[in-house]
Amino acid sequence: MANFINVDKEFNVIGLGEVMLRLSPVGKERISQSETFEKKAGGSELNVVAGISQLGLRTGIITKLPDNEIGKFIKNKIRYSGISDDYIVYDSSKSKRLGVYYYESGAYPRVPTVVYDRANSSFVNFNASELDEKVYEKTKVFHISGITLALSEHIRNEAVEMIKRFKKAGALISFDVNYRATLWDEDTARTTITSILPYVDILFISEETLRRMFKKTGTLKEIHAGFGEEYPNLQVIFSTMREATSPTRHTFTSLAYDCKDKSFSSEEAYRDIEVVDRIGSGDAYVAGALFGLLKFGKNDDAVRFGNAMAALKNTIPGDMTACDYNDIVRVIDAHTKGQASEMVR
Numbered sequence: 001m002a003n004f005i006n007v008d009k010e011f012n013v014i015g016l017g018e019v020m021l022r023l024s025p026v027g028k029e030r031i032s033q034s035e036t037f038e039k040k041a042g043g044s045e046l047n048v049v050a051g052i053s054q055l056g057l058r059t060g061i062i063t064k065l066p067d068n069e070i071g072k073f074i075k076n077k078i079r080y081s082g083i084s085d086d087y088i089v090y091d092s093s094k095s096k097r098l099g100v101y102y103y104e105s106g107a108y109p110r111v112p113t114v115v116y117d118r119a120n121s122s123f124v125n126f127n128a129s130e131l132d133e134k135v136y137e138k139t140k141v142f143h144i145s146g147i148t149l150a151l152s153e154h155i156r157n158e159a160v161e162m163i164k165r166f167k168k169a170g171a172l173i174s175f176d177v178n179y180r181a182t183l184w185d186e187d188t189a190r191t192t193i194t195s196i197l198p199y200v201d202i203l204f205i206s207e208e209t210l211r212r213m214f215k216k217t218g219t220l221k222e223i224h225a226g227f228g229e230e231y232p233n234l235q236v237i238f239s240t241m242r243e244a245t246s247p248t249r250h251t252f253t254s255l256a257y258d259c260k261d262k263s264f265s266s267e268e269a270y271r272d273i274e275v276v277d278r279i280g281s282g283d284a285y286v287a288g289a290l291f292g293l294l295k296f297g298k299n300d301d302a303v304r305f306g307n308a309m310a311a312l313k314n315t316i317p318g319d320m321t322a323c324d325y326n327d328i329v330r331v332i333d334a335h336t337k338g339q340a341s342e343m344v345r
């Protein structure tokens with residue numbers, strides 16, 4: 001994967017996706033009983049580029065926000081995370097709105113709950129023609145998730161064309177399948193994803209999706225190897241593995257497959273993670289993995305940074321991670337050596 005590290009581009013990663021307003025009851029209250037909600041910004045691609053930015057690389061986000069005070073709140077959060085807002089489009093129409101979702105954290109045996117209110121948001125009316133044409137030449141990696149492809153047929157068509165244009169301009173395409181059954185059915189998802197896989201270089205896909213949506217059988221390593229042969233354009237495939245003992249205790253690790261060298265990368269799992277907020281931990285993994293590839297060009301480093309980012313994100317409230325390079329290196333060192341300081345001071 002080292003072939004793109006020294007490419008001179010303004011951005012390391014640019015993502016395309018909807019940014020939403022997250023409203024959460026305080027503490028462990030339920031949505032149905034709470035009278036007070038905390039508001040935060042969130043969205044899969046935003047979470048990814050935010051994590052990479054906080055680790056020290058330059059990122060940008062392509063999205064569409066309502067031109068009002070709620071849109072301004074999101075814009076400020078984007079800027080605060082160090083993400084470029086050069087490619088944010090603003091909606092001034094009468095129907096402008098930001099998608100909202102409500103998140104209720106869980107405590108065994110009550111599992112977390114998510115309620116979406118995102119229909120007809122400003123983003124679903126986004127058109128690639130609203131962007132500066134130069135954006136396609138600006139980045140080493142273009143990142144997108146299946147959530148964006150699932151939002152509407154219009155967005156799907158726009159996004160697929162953008163994937164092709166970024167690819168033609170020389171960017172690597174990073175794709176996180178991130179399947180959500182509430183957004184689209186497996187047949188539509190499989191057809192769409194299969195159509196873009198020939199353009200994808202870096203693939204993030206769960207074992208469950210490989211088995212259910214793509215009907216793959218065998219061990220995960222066998223599935224990765226077979227998928228790599230089926231799509232020879234793929235450079236690396238990542239799959240995360242999470243075991244949830246309870247809503248507040250998780251074990252997390254991952255597997256990476258180098259499709260060219262036909263080699264695997266993995267490490268010992270992070271066990272008994274004390275989960276404060278699991279939302280965005282998968283996106284944090286993607287951020288860490290992409291950072292590892294961009295910074296060091298090695299799948300082993302991608303796995304280490306991805307696992308550490310995901311583990312640490314689980315301990316942080318909100319969708320976006322809040323950790324810098326030193327935080328992650330400290331977590332990696334403690335995990336590798338099997339010991340950690342009781343306090344940072």
